Amino acid sequence: MPDLFLALPRGGYAGLWVEMKSTEGTETKEQKGWRNNLCSAGYKSSVCFGYDMAVQCITDYLVE
Template sequence: MKAFSVNPSRAKPIDREGQEQAALMREIELRFPEAYALIYHVPNGGHRLKAVDAKLKAQGVKAGIPDLVLPMARGGYFGLYIEFKATVEPAAVSPSQRDYLRRLNEQGYLAIVCRGHFDAMEQLRAYLLLPATVAA
């Protein structure tokens, strides 16, 4: 009988960033239920068929959109956007992500990069401690 091995180049990649972000969402749900009720993930990334990619772009999908959005106004900001990067196998912030964060900041949002679960929780906690932004 032949022994068989798995070719490591064909192994299914592990989504470390997705795993860390899911853990982050579980902790937000436990520690900050009011924020959890509003925060959402923008599923902009991933690999798709070209036809699906074209359809989604036509519907408004854009490169560089941050991963998480919290539409709670605090500290003079209109809301919080987080570009989430894993601590394991950290990825660089792409030029389109950097540009989008800059544009959001110019519009009065707090748009930041968080490297891992701990960093994101610290930034979220600090943001939630800011006084509510009052609309005039």
């Protein structure tokens, strides 16, 4: 299950799920599975490596 959820439909998506990682982090197989399931259900799901990437991801989603 990703770390953050923005319950705001945008750009054809039902909401945005964000998996937060450190800049040196990696995504597990289980996390990839969660993200694939969320995408199949109509959500946008992203992995963000660090704060700056997360801010950019959320900002981009909000302007879709």
